[in-house]
Amino acid sequence: QKEVEQDPGPLSxxxxxxxxxxxTYSNSAFQYFMWYRQYSRKGPELLMYTYSSGNKEDGRFxxxxxxxxxxISLFIRDSQPSDSATYLCALxxxxxxxxxxxxxxxxxxxx
Amino acid sequence: GxxxxxxxxxxxxxxxxSVKIECRSLxxxxxxxxxxxxxPKQSLMLMATSNEGSKxxxxxGVEKDKFLINHAxxxxxxxxxxxxxxxxxSFYICSAGTRExxxxxxxxxxxxx
Numbered sequence: 650q651k652e653v654e655q656d657p658g659p660l661s662x663x664x665x666x667x668x669x670x671x672x673t674y675s676n677s678a679f680q681y682f683m684w685y686r687q688y689s690r691k692g693p694e695l696l697m698y699t700y701s702s703g704n705k706e707d708g709r710f711x712x713x714x715x716x717x718x719x720x721i722s723l724f725i726r727d728s729q730p731s732d733s734a735t736y737l738c739a740l741x742x743x744x745x746x747x748x749x750x751x752x753x754x755x756x757x758x759x760x
Numbered sequence: 761g762x763x764x765x766x767x768x769x770x771x772x773x774x775x776x777x778s779v780k781i782e783c784r785s786l787x788x789x790x791x792x793x794x795x796x797x798x799x800p801k802q803s804l805m806l807m808a809t810s811n812e813g814s815k816x817x818x819x820x821g822v823e824k825d826k827f828l829i830n831h832a833x834x835x836x837x838x839x840x841x842x843x844x845x846x847x848x849x850s851f852y853i854c855s856a857g858t859r860e861x862x863x864x865x866x867x868x869x870x871x872x873x
Binding site: 681683685690691692693694695698700737739741746747748750751752753 | 764766792794802803804806809851853855858860861862863864865866867869
C-alpha cells in the first residue's frame with residue numbers, strides 16, 4: 650500500500666464548477682499537508698499548506714484536513730480554464746524535511 | 761512565496777558527457793535542498809537530499825556516483841549528471857524550504873542524445 654493515495658484522473662469539469670481533489674494517507678505521523686499545482690513542463694507551485702485538522706481558505710481555494718480519517722481535500726470554487734493542471738498533494742512530518750507526494754490528479758476545466 | 765531558480769532550464773547533450781544543473785534559493789537561506797526527477801505524466805521521484813556543508817543523502821536505487829550533488833552554500837546546490845546516457849533524459853526539479861513548506865524551482869529538462 651502506498652503511503653499516499655491520489656486518484657490520477659483525469660477529472661474534466663465545466664467552467665464555474667466546484668472541484669474536489671482528494672488524497673488519503675496511511676501514516677498518522679504526517680503533520681504537514683500541502684497542495685501543489687503543476688502546469689505541463691513547469692515546476693510545482695505551492696498553493697496551500699496547513700498543519701492542523703479543519704479548513705483553510707485562500708481565495709477560490711480551500712484546503713481541508715481530517716486527521717482522524719487520514720483524508721485531505723482541496724476545493725476549487727468557480728473553476729477556470731486556467732486551473733487546468735495537475736494537482737499534487739504532499740505530506741511531511743516533524744522527523745524529516747522529506748515530502749511524500751501523491752501521484753497527482755490531472756484536472757481539465759472546459760470553457 | 762519564496763523563489764527558487766534553476767539553471768539551465770533545458771539542456772541537450774551527447775551521450776557520455778556530464779551536465780551540471782544549478783539550484784538557487786533567491787530570497788532565503790536553505791540548509792537543505794531536494795532534487796527530484798519526473799518522467800512524463802508521472803509524479804515526482806525524490807533522488808536525494810542536499811545538505812549544506814555535508815554529504816548528500818541519496819534515496820534507494822539512486823547512484824551517488826552518477827548523480828553528484830554539491831551544496832556549496834546556503835543558497836546554492838548543484839546536481840551533476842555524470843557520463844549521461846539517453847535513459848537519464850528527464851525533467852529534474854529542485855526544492856528548498858522548511859518542513860511546513862517547500863518551494864520548487866522551474867525545473868531543468870535534460871535530453872541526452
